[in-house]
Amino acid sequence: MTHDTLNEQSTEALSVTQRLAIAVVGLLLALGLIIWGVQHFRISDPYILQVLALKGDRDRGALIFQMNCAVCHGFEASGEVGPDLHRVSERKSKVNLIRQVISGQTPPMPQFQPEAKDMADLLEYLESI
Template sequence: MVQASDPYVKSVLSLTGNPVQGHAIFQINCAGCHGLEADGRVGPSLQAVSKHKSRYGLIHQVISGETPPMPKFQPSPQEMADLLNYLESL
């Protein structure tokens, strides 16, 4: 699991995410499996996902590659902050 002390996580959480940018990142990288509105297709629905997963859990899910077939994805800290902000808006 990703730790609060991890430099990448610290960097992500220190930034202010832009949900509009996060939505664009989602459309490009995630919508193919999670649906255009994050309502699920091949991958599960991500509606209200932030009620079930912590910010650390969401970051870990995106970057770890531990839940095939979801690929490992390493966005820049700003992109991850944007994506996190978008996911929290669902």
């Protein structure tokens, strides 16, 4: 009888520990998700903020495009090695367009480091086609 009671107690104690462990794991997961979300969506890059604050010049952007990007994307941005960029702004946000140009994360597209004003002009051009 005493033995039974002991057993019962230990199973119950274990399940409490288990529940606690599950709660802790769940809490850690939630915390990780929140941290990931904040880092993923917050625009903390001062360069991007600077570009977004500027008013771009479409014609100047077109020239910059023809000099730097047309080799791969075509003179009219209709695509060569790189994809057709018409209506690209429907697929990518301003921030993602900037990241595409400056990140170098999709080779063979190189990593560009345009002045903020040049990037703003490029962005204006990309959004106009």
